[in-house]
Amino acid sequence: xxYIIDHKDSFTHNVVHQFERFDDVACDNxxxxxxxxxxxxxxxVFSPGPxxxxxxxxxxxxxxxxxxxxxxxxxxxGFQQILxxxxxxxxxxxxxxxxxxxxxxxxxxxxxxxKNRKFNVGRYxxxxxxxxxxxxxxxxxxxxxxxxxxxxxxxxxxxxYGFQFHPESFLTENGNLLIKKILSA
Amino acid sequence: xxxxxYLEDLNNSKKPFIIYKSxxxxxxxxxxxxKIILSHSNVEKFINxxxxxxxxxxxxxxxxxxxxxxxxxxxxxxxxxGQKGIKFPKGIFYKPETKLKLPNKLNYKNSEIIKSxxxxxxxxxxxxxxxxxxxxxxxxxSGETYQIKICTKYRNKTKINALDFFCRLVKSNMAPEAFLxxxxxxxxxxxxxxxxxxxxxxxxxxxxxxxxxKKNKKLDKIKALAFFKKNIKENKEHNMxxxxxxSDLSKICKAGSVKILKKKTxxxxxxxxxxxxxxxxxxxxxxxxxxxxxxxMPGGSVIGCPKISTLNLLNTQEKESRNIYTGSFGYxxxxxxxxxxxxxxxxxxxxNNSEISVASGVxxxxxxxxxxxxxxxxxxxxxxxxx
Numbered sequence: 001x002x003y004i005i006d007h008k009d010s011f012t013h014n015v016v017h018q019f020e021r022f023d024d025v026a027c028d029n030x031x032x033x034x035x036x037x038x039x040x041x042x043x044x045v046f047s048p049g050p051x052x053x054x055x056x057x058x059x060x061x062x063x064x065x066x067x068x069x070x071x072x073x074x075x076x077x078g079f080q081q082i083l084x085x086x087x088x089x090x091x092x093x094x095x096x097x098x099x100x101x102x103x104x105x106x107x108x109x110x111x112x113x114x115k116n117r118k119f120n121v122g123r124y125x126x127x128x129x130x131x132x133x134x135x136x137x138x139x140x141x142x143x144x145x146x147x148x149x150x151x152x153x154x155x156x157x158x159x160x161y162g163f164q165f166h167p168e169s170f171l172t173e174n175g176n177l178l179i180k181k182i183l184s185a
Numbered sequence: 186x187x188x189x190x191y192l193e194d195l196n197n198s199k200k201p202f203i204i205y206k207s208x209x210x211x212x213x214x215x216x217x218x219x220k221i222i223l224s225h226s227n228v229e230k231f232i233n234x235x236x237x238x239x240x241x242x243x244x245x246x247x248x249x250x251x252x253x254x255x256x257x258x259x260x261x262x263x264x265x266x267g268q269k270g271i272k273f274p275k276g277i278f279y280k281p282e283t284k285l286k287l288p289n290k291l292n293y294k295n296s297e298i299i300k301s302x303x304x305x306x307x308x309x310x311x312x313x314x315x316x317x318x319x320x321x322x323x324x325x326x327s328g329e330t331y332q333i334k335i336c337t338k339y340r341n342k343t344k345i346n347a348l349d350f351f352c353r354l355v356k357s358n359m360a361p362e363a364f365l366x367x368x369x370x371x372x373x374x375x376x377x378x379x380x381x382x383x384x385x386x387x388x389x390x391x392x393x394x395x396x397x398x399k400k401n402k403k404l405d406k407i408k409a410l411a412f413f414k415k416n417i418k419e420n421k422e423h424n425m426x427x428x429x430x431x432s433d434l435s436k437i438c439k440a441g442s443v444k445i446l447k448k449k450t451x452x453x454x455x456x457x458x459x460x461x462x463x464x465x466x467x468x469x470x471x472x473x474x475x476x477x478x479x480x481x482m483p484g485g486s487v488i489g490c491p492k493i494s495t496l497n498l499l500n501t502q503e504k505e506s507r508n509i510y511t512g513s514f515g516y517x518x519x520x521x522x523x524x525x526x527x528x529x530x531x532x533x534x535x536x537n538n539s540e541i542s543v544a545s546g547v548x549x550x551x552x553x554x555x556x557x558x559x560x561x562x563x564x565x566x567x568x569x570x571x572x
Binding site: 092 | 495
């Protein structure tokens with residue numbers, strides 16, 4: 001079972017439907033966590049949401065508790081939540097991407113995805129990861145072709161994955177395939 | 186056949202009635218056997234029981250009326266505190282006993298001419314609008330909202346003939362969700378273009394509008410489409426609304442069934458073009474009318490995104506009640522089918538006070554002056570009715 005933690009976002013149920021293609025899904029608000037479902041789940045997903053990672057200490061605690069024990073996937077705010085817990089700095093960016101479609105590129109040979117592949121994705125974020133960012137076992141594996149902003153992280157050792165863009169958006173090409181690959185990794 | 190002077194007689198009789206745009210013309214509902222005034226405490230009960238009418242399979246086995254903005258907030262657990270307002274009911278529904286079909290060309294001549302040259306007052310002037318606008322821009326930068334709609338109100342005090350207003354409005358601005366409610370102490374005159382819920386059996390659709398372009402002689406539908414396709418700001422706003430509506434539908438629809446049925450098309454109106462998408466899905470089993478209303482309302486395209494945090498920002502900023510504005514008008518049939526619009530482009534006349542609310546979106550690259558002016562353009566078609 002996949003447990004999706006909703007940060008009261010208006011895109012979360014697109015995420016739910018996307019993951020339901022592959023497994024049973026349960027979804028609760030971050031402040032109404034069902035411990036039983038959380039413990040039973042094989043995968044934890046941190047949803048997109050408004051604000052910044054520091055606004056969601058409950059989600060940070062869940063991440064720290066289950067890192068390395070379950071597969072963890074973060075989307076948009078969820079991606080930033082993981083980085084925040086890994087001592088990354090999340091900052092405002094000059095150009096704001098709300099409802100943008102842009103081209104990104106796989107930049108690492110260690111990624112689950114083929115290096116140098118380019119594809120279009122949907123973006124909804126005003127914040128970004130401040131670089132340089134270094135954390136054990138983590139690698140930035142995708143970047144925006146134009147701005148070079150970090151778009152995905154992978155930690156294949158402890159099974160932690162994150163996307164700054166929205167795989168569930170209608171603006172993202174092959175979003176389902178992306179999730180399928182992460183889930184079967 | 187309806188008598189020639191039917192509308193005139195009905196209007197003179199002081200009997201409450203409702204007119205709602207249908208496919209071919211209008212439907213008129215009257216002879217109300219029940220009138221339910223909604224409050225925080227009875228709204229859920231009303232929605233649950235509206236589908237438990239003893240159905241005799243009549244065309245009048247339905248409740249028709251509106252949910253105001255505040256009660257839709259209450260339904261999803263958001264309470265609004267300390268707003269001023271005209272103390273207008275939060276929602277009213279009627280059970281009709283008569284339904285009649287009317288043609289698109291409404292047969293009504295106004296015998297008493299009421300003219301008003303009174304100016305409209307605006308509740309937020311250009312300078313205060315700019316202050317709110319800049320505040321929200323900061324909230325966008327910090328990620329608390331991605332898009333937010335600031336509401337401004339135009340008001341005046343005049344006695345109006347609501348039926349006459351409605352007939353003149355649809356003559357010049359026919360809209361697929363136009364409606365009129367005329368009751369003893371209030372009326373609502375609307376040329377809403379936006380359908381929020383259309384539910385028949387297990388199929389549900391929503392048709393968000395995001396993007397407005399004023400017509401001019403050089404434009405046609407194809408050029409309007411090209412304008413929207415090229416305009417990054419309009420596209421971003423529209424994309425956001427499409428993803429948000431997909432997500433709202435996904436709360437109540439079967440996994441994998443939510444589809445964009447018409448992506449980014451142009452609808453043509455008398456003075457403007459709209460950028461429109463149609464999204465639909467198949468309802469999950471055991472979804473109630475209440476589940477549907479809570480998932481879809483208040484309609485996202487007139488609030489902003491994400492819905493909950495944006496509503497909270499709006500409700501602390503807006504000092505006056507939105508009343509009907511950005512609520513929903515429509516009906517729930519006893520078999521559970523429903524049709525609801527989003528209440529925009531509307532006049533609320535309550536105890537001879539008229540209120541016209543308008544809003545336009547703040548995204549990161551909007552400009553306060555343009556948005557303030559767009560609000561005025563949207564209100565103008567309605568204010569012209571008073572001349």
